[in-house]
Amino acid sequence: MINTTSRRKIEHLKLCAESPVEARGVNAGFEDVTLIHRALPELNMDELDLSVDFLGKGMQAPFLIASITGGHPDTLPVNAALAAAAEELGVGIGVGSQRAAIDDPAQEDSFRVVRDKAPGAFVYGNVGAAQIRQYGVEGVEKLIEMIDADALAIHLNFLQEAIQPEGDRDATGCLDMIAEICSVLKTPVIVKETGAGVSREDAILLHKAGVSAIDVGGVGGTSWAGVEVYRAKESKDSVSERLGELFWDFGIPTVASLIESRVSLPLIATGGVRTGLDIAKSLALGASAASAALPFVGPSLEGRESVVKVLSRMLDEFRAAMFLCGCANIKALHNSPVVV
Amino acid sequence: MINTTSRRKIEHLKLCAESPVEARGVNAGFEDVTLIHRALPELNMDELDLSVDFLGKGMQAPFLIASITGGHPDTLPVNAALAAAAEELGVGIGVGSQRAAIDDPAQEDSFRVVRDKAPGAFVYGNVGAAQIRQYGVEGVEKLIEMIDADALAIHLNFLQEAIQPEGDRDATGCLDMIAEICSVLKTPVIVKETGAGVSREDAILLHKAGVSAIDVGGVGGTSWAGVEVYRAKESKDSVSERLGELFWDFGIPTVASLIESRVSLPLIATGGVRTGLDIAKSLALGASAASAALPFVGPSLEGRESVVKVLSRMLDEFRAAMFLCGCANIKALHNSPVVV
Amino acid sequence: MINTTSRRKIEHLKLCAESPVEARGVNAGFEDVTLIHRALPELNMDELDLSVDFLGKGMQAPFLIASITGGHPDTLPVNAALAAAAEELGVGIGVGSQRAAIDDPAQEDSFRVVRDKAPGAFVYGNVGAAQIRQYGVEGVEKLIEMIDADALAIHLNFLQEAIQPEGDRDATGCLDMIAEICSVLKTPVIVKETGAGVSREDAILLHKAGVSAIDVGGVGGTSWAGVEVYRAKESKDSVSERLGELFWDFGIPTVASLIESRVSLPLIATGGVRTGLDIAKSLALGASAASAALPFVGPSLEGRESVVKVLSRMLDEFRAAMFLCGCANIKALHNSPVVV
Amino acid sequence: MINTTSRRKIEHLKLCAESPVEARGVNAGFEDVTLIHRALPELNMDELDLSVDFLGKGMQAPFLIASITGGHPDTLPVNAALAAAAEELGVGIGVGSQRAAIDDPAQEDSFRVVRDKAPGAFVYGNVGAAQIRQYGVEGVEKLIEMIDADALAIHLNFLQEAIQPEGDRDATGCLDMIAEICSVLKTPVIVKETGAGVSREDAILLHKAGVSAIDVGGVGGTSWAGVEVYRAKESKDSVSERLGELFWDFGIPTVASLIESRVSLPLIATGGVRTGLDIAKSLALGASAASAALPFVGPSLEGRESVVKVLSRMLDEFRAAMFLCGCANIKALHNSPVVV
Ligand SMILES: Cc1cc2nc3c(=O)[nH]c(=O)nc-3n(C[C@H](O)[C@H](O)[C@H](O)COP(=O)(O)O)c2cc1C
Ligand SMILES: Cc1cc2nc3c(=O)[nH]c(=O)nc-3n(C[C@H](O)[C@H](O)[C@H](O)COP(=O)(O)O)c2cc1C
Ligand SMILES: Cc1cc2nc3c(=O)[nH]c(=O)nc-3n(C[C@H](O)[C@H](O)[C@H](O)COP(=O)(O)O)c2cc1C
């Protein structure tokens, strides 16, 4: 049986790698953000300092590979490829939802491989907001231990739940559980939207709940309503298909969400981050780091080298952007002017 | 003879169902309205309360099937289908202009079927502003009794009259007659534009005239100038055709008219309402309810089930929108922020 | 010889009638002007009063056929057709530049026919600003007598002169001569741009010079730089062709010019006026009248009936616009709100 | 060996002449600048005074052929053609980077020809900001003597350096060296961006460093990142190719840079200046002169006459623009209003 579901999991990754699953009528907003060119940077581009401290751990650049997968044997090499690349280039990495490993401990290996291959990297665990109500603090602690995580991401994806016929549409009690976990857990907690963005009001509530960072996960990149459209088409569920179509671009674009969510918490810019220019713009707008998932999905199916290639390109672009904006380090980039 | 005109009436419905009769260069404005996504809705989507009280009567959702037809034997099954669907899903419904039943009482059945099939629904009657000058208060009372109406809609369509070669272009005295009817009638009076929108000045005049609600009927959906273009083409009347082309998009878009018409009267948002997102946006902008005609025209020719399908889809979309905006009930939606 | 040049004159009219000579990348601005729909006009459309008094003479509608032609035998029937239509519908009419009749008195008939066919209409004469320096007040008086003109239009077309290889590029002394003519002449003087618009500064200077009215002749309709492109192509003059291309849309759009030129003088809105909606918008923006040339060029080659057809259509559209904006007369239209 | 590199140099000119190397998604901004048409210019177009004094030398029009080439025998006729045209029409001219002549004195002739063919023109030398650190003041003085230059342009092109695999990415110390050169040199120093624009902050630093003029060299014309894309494609360097694609339009558009750089220094508007209207707009926005390179590249390969033709066209267009804006001389143009 595992063989079938595993294959489906891989097929799901392939869907994201091969079909257009990104926002269609809206973009993340990076096009509307302009960095200011410095004709006289007065810097040596080969000596820029891209390193940051993120939630207490050093990273060689303010970037993370966002949560993608895990939970089935076939995802192990995928996670291994992603983790090895992250380790090589000194960036952070998240695992996909660890629910499958709770349901079936045999699947833990596909998550553990991330820490194995990225012993020095900032690694974060992943669990859904709906699940934490069930697991409680202890369940959540297991997830952290499983991969010796530097942080735990609690993901929010109620847009997807609202569209899936089998979705969990009860969103009550999540905030209280987040607050409880934050008050008990030693490990930092990131609350992470997955493509519909975080509003100012939610950011304020999360701040009060005691989270350590917010991943704004805005509109402009992978659309989970969009992914559901493909799933609905396959299962000939025309109701979910139309619902997914209508909500394909629903939510707050990444750049708008970054600006809305400034509540003196570290922010991760995710959703449609595709180039080093987008990373630079995110940081100039106040984010502590940026992350992306979709650009790594295809390469992760090919192996470590392919992931390294994409990741290097983005970091090279990021370095060029810093140089051309006259920023010697990340602090300078944070203080750098932008036109929105 | 009835057979010929009846067939024409049905053919008219088919025209609206099959040809592009909507505004072309302008839209209703819903695209410019953004609802704010709540990543943490803290609600159970299956327990949202969509019910409203509208002009003294309860509805299970703030939506109405707008005035469409009646007045010929062939329209009876059409109205039956619409009414049965409205009853099933607990929304309101209007009948088409009752003029034909005044001219020929034999046609009353095609209107009465609405109340028969929707005994519990909010049902409104319909008469043109030009006609009320003729019928007087008593004539109007008959229309209400005919379908045991919960309200009477007096429709305004001078744009169409100005384009039709046979149109009634005398618009004098309508306002006084509206005021008289409002002062005498016990049943609430809705004044209803049919696709060119209500301006602030008209809304103020209607408020003073004592109407109970305004249906803004703005530009963005069915264009009556557009419908006249098709009619003129068929009768090779090139003058009306050009006039219809020029005024196809004339008037105030629905969203603009909603904002203009805020004069402390209940508002119905009509004109280009096509999805549950549009309903949600209308209510967030201050409307008490939304309504639509065109999306139901085609299905109504097929029967109750087809109408139920479209109506259910719109209400499901509306429910998802409320959930994702963190609104437990209609009052919360009214207070929900929007970006225009 | 006359036959050749006459034929050229007619060919010139044909060029304007058949080739795209209008502004390309810019429009007159009417699309950005919105009239406010009145759902309850409280008027009888068949009893609207469109009449105006313009520079001391009554017109049945605030519209004129702008200066087009004259000066060659073949233009006589063209002017006859235009004039008869103007007379029939009670609008004003201008003649083309009367220079040819000064150079050769035999050509006077082609201008005189306008007054012959339009004995009751507001008729205006036409002369270039460059010519008046030569003709002096007396020369100009002859032009007025020639057609018993109600006003004299002095046209400005230095954009065209700057592009034509043979153009008169000396624009000095025009303003003084205009002032002198205004101070001596009994007949009202209109200063009339021909497609590049009048700026605020020019409007102020013209006001001081004592002119009776300004025809803003803005960008958005016939482009004289554009017409020169065709001429240059034919004569294989690539320098003028490129110059014409570059300046095709140069100048101030009609609507912008109308707003700029408000200096308490009667304004005529010309340049891209194509429909009765444009006329209504012009008047709502403050113009005393609107005029157009291009829409009548093709019909004038066919005869009176064709001109009447186009003119009637525009006036019918204008009447519908007034009705739907709740304006009983031109004064009401002047006071009617617009959104720009 | 010279034959090979020379041919490459010419091939490089051909690349710029034949392939689309300009900004793609952004323009220089001239489309957003509107000159105000004067219907009554009150000028004689044949008597306009276009002459200016630029950095102490007279020019017959405020325009320069920007730095293009030199440094190989095959570029000598190219520079000869450009210089002869500049001399004929009385505009300024710059030479390409003189580095090649420092490396190999045999190449000096290809630069000297500019002064030979343009004895009366404003001629400026050219050196990279990275090179001056090496050459020192004395080296730089030699460059000036080489062509008896009226000014020396120090060019900034760190965007290109950041993209070239072999690029010089050390930008430190340039500003100090510029300041030193300015304090010692008698000849005026122009600091010249080459297509990514000068920001306000850089303009202020350059002002403090004592430069005599700034050439803003903004986005909108030739893109050096774009040129690198072609080079990378040929050498199958996909990393540089993608980097070049991403930064193709990076930087500050010419018009924005002109406005940003107003620091009471003479400004040259370069980058996408293509017509005489662009020159007029540049001056109305405050530039002391405009310049362009790309429009002359193709013609310079054909010879003097072709360059004269393009240059004459631009100056004719400029003259027409001044006439139609009522500007008798350059001072009037500087004071002329523009709408941005
Ligand atoms: C194939 C795939 C699987 C994902 N799985 C998870 C997940 O399990 N948990 C999670 O929090 N986010 C998950 N995400 C969301 C991403 O972490 C990220 O928030 C989102 O894709 C937006 O970023 P992008 O536009 O760069 O893809 C997944 C994304 C993709 C493409
Ligand atoms: C086929 C058809 C017939 C209609 N007949 C009437 C009518 O008799 N009375 C009326 O007030 N409105 C009538 N309407 C107008 C609608 O009630 C509604 O105001 C208008 O169509 C705009 O809504 P929509 O864009 O959703 O179609 C009719 C609309 C359609 C499409
Ligand atoms: C064929 C043709 C000939 C014209 N001749 C004259 C003329 O002699 N004198 C003049 O003042 N304007 C002349 N005009 C300009 C028009 O009067 C008018 O100002 C201009 O065409 C803009 O209006 P439109 O866009 O409606 O064509 C002519 C226009 C056309 C199309």
Ligand SMILES: Cc1cc2nc3c(=O)[nH]c(=O)nc-3n(C[C@H](O)[C@H](O)[C@H](O)COP(=O)(O)O)c2cc1C
């Ligand atoms: C073929 C070519 C060679 C150039 N070489 C130089 C150079 O050596 N030094 C320099 O300062 N600028 C050089 N430039 C840049 C131009 O001087 C100018 O700043 C830039 O091309 C933008 O202007 P444009 O859009 O009119 O081409 C060169 C441009 C071109 C097209």
